[in-house]
Amino acid sequence: MSDTTTRTISNERTEQEIAEETSETESATTCPECGGNLVTDTEHGETVCGDCGLVVEEDEIDRGPEWRAFDASERDEKSRVGAPTTNMMHDKxxxxxxxxxxxxxxxxxxxxxxxxxxxxxxxxxxxxRTRDSKERNLKQALGEIDRMASALGLPKNVRETASVIYRRALDEDLLPGRSIEGVATASLYAAARQANTPRSIDEMITVSRVGEMEMTRTYRYIVRELNLEIQPADPESYVPRFASDLDLSDETERRARELLDSARETGLLSGKSPVGLAAAAVYAASLLTNEKVTQSEVSEVASISEVTIRNRYKELLEAEHDLTAA
Incomplete structure (x- = not known):
């Protein structure tokens, strides 16, 4: 068979396919009885002819988005499905x-x-709901994580991550010899650091039912056994929360970030507590922007001593001065 003949057959087949697709499209939009235009009735889930009223399709599935709801009752009325699965509950x-x-x-x-x-x-x-001891353990731990996260003001994504970390620890048998509260606290602390919304150890101990030594020991053990990738805490991640709690302006927050950037360039951040550096930066920035904040107020918000703030804020100002002079 020659190339000309093959090309002719191919063209005929293409034209035939186009004609079939065109006829299918027209039949999908026109009434099979009178040829009128079809109208979709979303309220009743039907497709009817606008001219003769013939019902072409019925019981259709509405695949569009949900309707807007302004309160809980409206949301319940318009929801087509149940709540999504979540790791924050022992049975998801x-x-x-x-x-x-x-x-x-x-x-x-x-x-x-x-x-x-x-x-x-x-x-x-x-x-x-709890079939065995493992599920009872998980239920108690997830309740503990939710309680501590609420007290610390942590967002939902941190709670989900902490729940996943605890589930992994439970599946790999890391809990024998350790308390449920200790592993739950360590999981939440690790999740907060992973989400870049860290909380200090003192803050965790305040809402936890375990001591600092047990919490830190369990945290190191979980991170090592689960191979969690957790970067060192950045002092700048604490600044927005401290500034918000002290009701400081955006200019003060920006100035605190600049002080920490200068300290990072001079190598001052190495080996020092990120919470203390963040609190000292906020206090120093409030002085530079003429906002009245006392060391005791910053100390209370950051849960560190006033001595630490005095020592660190002087170091921050000296580091910025040296960097500017250079």
Whole structure:
């Protein structure tokens, strides 16, 4: 067969395919009975003819976005699915809960016998949610992580990361010989540092149920065994929180960052506590911008001593002076 003949057959096949696609498109947008235009009724999930009223398709799935909701009740009414799975719950949120309201589907109060029955059902439901000791351990730990994260004002992504770290430690049998609270505190501390929203050890100990020695020992053990990649804490990551708690201006926060940049160039940050450097930078910046903040106020916010602030802020000012003079 010659090239001319092959090219002719190919062109004919292409024209035939185009004609079939065109006819399918037209049939999808026109009524098969009268040829009128089809209209999609999203409220009833139907496709009907705008001229004769023929229902072409019904029970369609609406794949569009959710409707806007302005409160919890509207969101519940318009939601098509349940809550997404989350690592912050021991069963990842796939189980069901029996509500605490003693009311039926119509909002009427239950009788005393029915209330007792519902209470028994809640008790057994709570027992069945944790099948073994491992799940009970995980449930207690995740509750502890959520409690500490709420007290420290940590965002949801940090809680999720801490839950994943704890699950890994539990799966690799790192908990024997260590308390649930200690591993939970260490997981949350590691997650906060990974998310670049660190909290100091003193802050963690304040909300935790374990001591500093147990928490730091467990933290080092988990990081080593799980091979977690955690960078050294940057003093600048503490500055926004300290400035916000002290109600300082953006100019003061920017000036504190500049002081820390100067200290980094001169090598002053090496071997010093990032929390102390951040607090000293905020205090020094408040002096340079004429904002009235006392050392005791900064000390209370940062949970460090006033002596540390006095020593570090002088070093920061000297480092900036030396860098400017050079």
């Amino acid at each position: 949120g796939l189980s069901t809960n029996i509500g605490w309201q003693d009311k039926d589907a119509y909002g009427n109060s239950l009788s005393s016998s029915q209330r007792e029955k519902m209470q028994r059902l809640r008790t057994w439901n709570e027992r069945f």
